[in-house]
Amino acid sequence: MTAHEIIIRPVVTERSFDLMNDNKYTFEVAKKANKIEIAKAIEELFNVHVVKVNTLNVKPKPKRVRYAKGYTRTWKKAIVTLSEGDTIEIFGNQA
Numbered sequence: 001m002t003a004h005e006i007i008i009r010p011v012v013t014e015r016s017f018d019l020m021n022d023n024k025y026t027f028e029v030a031k032k033a034n035k036i037e038i039a040k041a042i043e044e045l046f047n048v049h050v051v052k053v054n055t056l057n058v059k060p061k062p063k064r065v066r067y068a069k070g071y072t073r074t075w076k077k078a079i080v081t082l083s084e085g086d087t088i089e090i091f092g093n094q095a
């Protein structure tokens with residue numbers, strides 16, 4: 001898998017913005033990717049040094065559209081801790 005296949009998108013939530021102050025960045029990653037592959041992909045894409053990677057599988061939530069019941073999709077989230085002094089400019093100067 002290439003780095004672009006492993007890292008799907010950054011996660012944009014209030015909690016992920018608060019974690020950026022602690023040098024932690026949140027990404028949606030491929031479900032089959034492990035922590036080592038995620039760390040290498042982040043280092044390759046953003047030219048930073050990764051200290052730690054925490055992963056979790058996000059479970060589906062029940063949703064309903066009129067009479068049809070269904071679930072949201074399952075996905076894998078990675079919280080990446082960078083070494084001190086490194087940053088990722090995900091949104092340019094907006095953050």
